[in-house]
Amino acid sequence: MIGKVLLSHGSGGRQTNGLISEIFIKHFNNSVLSQMNDAAQLTLEGNRVAFTTDSFVVNPIFFNGGNIGKLAVCGTVNDLAVSGARPLYLSSAFIIEEGFELEKLEEIVKSMALEAEKAGMKIVAGDTKVVERGSVDGIYINTTGIGVIYEEIYISASNAKPGDVVIVNGTLADHGITIMCKRHNLGIEGDISSDCASLNSLIYEVLNVCKDIHVMRDATRGGVAAVLNEIAEASKVSIILKEESILVKEEIRGVCEMLGLDPLYVANEGKVCIFVPEEHAEEVLSVMKKHPLGQDAYIIGRVTDDIKNRVFVETMIGSKRILDMPSGEQLPRIC
């Protein structure tokens, strides 16, 4: 579809219906959505339901490894998956700036459709608002997801236990640094790419070999540091990371140093922290390494009970520094 988004595309009238059928229904194509009722009607098998929402305001909208649409689907898929749920249904709500290119919108919607299909989700409900030029920066997307929690899985941020190891599925800081480089034209874009990915199939494999996962969290805004601090606080435990074990790509580490950023505080969009009793660590690592998104999986740290509610990094020379909850804002509009 060519042309630009007009205010009338958000009026609820003829142009809205045209946009819905020519872009949204066309790509999100499924029988629930095309009924066009005020609410989608779903059937859920299983009585523990996971429900999560996220708005995406990433700037720039297109970046190496993805765009705002792919990010919006992966982000919500991952929030469901780390809750031990099978992602099933998604809503997508768009706030679009008047004058936004319809071609770009269609590219974003195509990415969403592709990513939702890969994750086994259906996009069954939607909303489109158009605001005047200058009232939004291009496009913002909200996705809200529903999943059904697998039987016998009880994951919670407050469930970390001393003796757990913390496994991460790969390198850190790829997403945040890719966005920063693109936004500020740092010109090293070619070598780096967002890790934006749906983790549900990787997590499914993990839950399949080990039901005794205590905590799972994807490390997005605020990076691994924010996630681990939240878990330490909720579970009333401490967590010790080994600095030498932390995986960061060479180019990413270079940019972090240039910008004065600690990779532990930088957002990821395809990385999960998995807390598992040490005796299950080997089998979990082994199944993760067989999955394309877990080939570099490694143990990043351990849970202890020595000093309550803190995260530490043990440096190579054996000293310990506190890894605090991030404070202030290093990287706005990263997701």
Add this chain to the structure above:
Amino acid sequence: MIGKVLLSHGSGGRQTNGLISEIFIKHFNNSVLSQMNDAAQLTLEGNRVAFTTDSFVVNPIFFNGGNIGKLAVCGTVNDLAVSGARPLYLSSAFIIEEGFELEKLEEIVKSMALEAEKAGMKIVAGDTKVVERGSVDGIYINTTGIGVIYEEIYISASNAKPGDVVIVNGTLADHGITIMCKRHNLGIEGDISSDCASLNSLIYEVLNVCKDIHVMRDATRGGVAAVLNEIAEASKVSIILKEESILVKEEIRGVCEMLGLDPLYVANEGKVCIFVPEEHAEEVLSVMKKHPLGQDAYIIGRVTDDIKNRVFVETMIGSKRILDMPSGEQLPRIC
């Protein structure tokens, strides 16, 4: 809470957590939300689930009869209710402009909490993004809702049948005209007020006396005209409205005439169109009139099969005009 929203309130770090606990958790207070997991965990009784999403970009944010927060809850409550569902769980996602007053945010959040409680809903999941000054116009809110559809209720836009009457629960165009007057300082604000309201208790009473409701739709963006045209098209029927029966408040009609607007095209936020076989019309009207939000309920029109897929208005002198699907944009950012 006083002060202003800062970019760091959206960072996912310490300030985000402060904002969440001091404003969101404080007012939305419930055990699911306060677990602060990546996804809320819900239990749903009933296997037909309704799911709906809406973003709210209304300008101005505060208006006679409500604000963006009340609107965001009522809008989603109503989309669930008109689907024949009992509204249960709500997510709320905020995109806030840097510098927005925390006091205003708290007032909005309080309205949401109050309205959700009245509607019997719990706000169980949320998200907060803060964008730089100028990247959003104050605050936008997405609400996504889950409900369980009552047994033996089968409502769909494609279910209107010749012989159905169309009942509306009161005067038209109150919301849209209130917003326009406030936005453009038309100075007649004092006398007019948005009809913004949660209709679930009214609809519950209707479903209680008559399970054979064919279609229900709240008449928001595009007004009664948009909704009836969509239903006529989906059900392959025509609908005839009686011009003399259409209820519009005197002041609202005056503003409509001044602005050249047809009240049938203006947004409502507390009005529902109910399609019911004529033999049930009296009992439905009677129960509606006993409810505070249905005291002015009346029959606005009838479904026929004469010429397919159109909506007509029969004027007082007996002539008929086509009431077309709205085209273009009369009233941007009305919800």
